[in-house]
Amino acid sequence: MARFDRYMLSQLLVLFGFFSLILVVIYWINRAVRLFDRLIADGQSAWVFLELTSLSLPSVIRIVLPLSAFVAAVYVTNRMSSDSELTVVQATGYSPFRLARPIIYFGLIVAALMSVLTHILVPLSTEQLTSRQSEISQTMTARLLTPGEFLTPSDDVTFYIRELTPSGEMLDIFISESTDPTRRTTYTAARAYLVRTENGPQLVMIDGLTQTLDHETNRLLTTGFADFVYDVGALMNDEFVRRVSVNGLSTLALLRPSAAAIAATNKTGYELKLRGHDRIAQAALGFVAGLVGFSALVVGGFSRFGLWRNILFAVGLVILLKILESTGTSIARANPALWPFVYLAGIGGVVISAILLHIAARPYFFKRRPKTYSQGARI
Numbered sequence: 001m002a003r004f005d006r007y008m009l010s011q012l013l014v015l016f017g018f019f020s021l022i023l024v025v026i027y028w029i030n031r032a033v034r035l036f037d038r039l040i041a042d043g044q045s046a047w048v049f050l051e052l053t054s055l056s057l058p059s060v061i062r063i064v065l066p067l068s069a070f071v072a073a074v075y076v077t078n079r080m081s082s083d084s085e086l087t088v089v090q091a092t093g094y095s096p097f098r099l100a101r102p103i104i105y106f107g108l109i110v111a112a113l114m115s116v117l118t119h120i121l122v123p124l125s126t127e128q129l130t131s132r133q134s135e136i137s138q139t140m141t142a143r144l145l146t147p148g149e150f151l152t153p154s155d156d157v158t159f160y161i162r163e164l165t166p167s168g169e170m171l172d173i174f175i176s177e178s179t180d181p182t183r184r185t186t187y188t189a190a191r192a193y194l195v196r197t198e199n200g201p202q203l204v205m206i207d208g209l210t211q212t213l214d215h216e217t218n219r220l221l222t223t224g225f226a227d228f229v230y231d232v233g234a235l236m237n238d239e240f241v242r243r244v245s246v247n248g249l250s251t252l253a254l255l256r257p258s259a260a261a262i263a264a265t266n267k268t269g270y271e272l273k274l275r276g277h278d279r280i281a282q283a284a285l286g287f288v289a290g291l292v293g294f295s296a297l298v299v300g301g302f303s304r305f306g307l308w309r310n311i312l313f314a315v316g317l318v319i320l321l322k323i324l325e326s327t328g329t330s331i332a333r334a335n336p337a338l339w340p341f342v343y344l345a346g347i348g349g350v351v352i353s354a355i356l357l358h359i360a361a362r363p364y365f366f367k368r369r370p371k372t373y374s375q376g377a378r379i
Helices: 003-041 046-055 057-082 085-091 101-143 251-255 259-265 269-298 308-334 336-360
Strands: 151-154 157-164 170-177 183-197 200-214 219-231
Touching: 003 046, 003 057, 003 101, 046 057, 046 101, 057 085, 057 101, 057 269, 057 308, 101 251, 101 269, 170 200, 183 219, 251 269, 259 269, 269 308, 269 336, 308 336
Parallel strands: none
Antiparallel strands: 151 157, 157 170, 170 183, 183 200, 200 219
């Protein structure tokens, strides 16, 4: 690698690390505040909060890296242009395509980091996060087993048990819920048992009565039962009771979905394959982001007034890439035969960068050429 390439690449990596740290902290604080309020309200400890926020970091970093790569490329290119470093290097015979070589190295490094995140770290952390949230939901269920107290796990539900035997049997159960504003339902039972199932914890009540009061007609309907199953998951925050997360599956499992994965995620096989290709496309965006930012600034050449117009142009190109990304994903979801459109943003970014570098190599490409006159023409 030439000395200039090493110099520019070192500048890019330093700024990339700095901007990544800043953006990750901003995103992490935004998520952590909402998670903190929810966990503290549910009585969880600070250690659980730190554990869950740590497990969410890979997903945050995956979102931030392409943006950090773009900002670093724009910042370094603008500074080197303002200090006339790029002008001096171009005067030695470096073409815009040759100047882009350290940017390409930089993009490959970012793409490698994105690949590690999307294919390894994010699935592992998501799987662990889902497992911990399931454990937390079971802990929250255990909190309901407090005899002699009226508990309100939600605004619409009141729960009470008189006694809890050493064998786990609950005596004299009372549940009152008003999820429907037009009626209130009350469940009472002599005994109940908490049963763990694949769909979450279930409360099996024995020898009880259901009373439903209709507020519109003021009529009370009663129904006796020998046994009745009540979904305890309704007493908890729905965000803690989830199916198997698609993000927790490996990329190979997404590209080759099994019947078990389809049933566990409640997704079709094509939707899982599309998610796998989307992971590969995200890694490609890490490569394209810095290249687009560099190309947009190099095409402007040197200017004593700065490159603020080119910076705005670069930002507009990033917005265009996001539009291409969402458009390509929508097209791929609508028609299974058009799954390659998932890579529309990555391919479009490479094409745009190549066009801009081609224009930058010909500074008079868009300039009006002076008129030529024949010898016999009058001046």
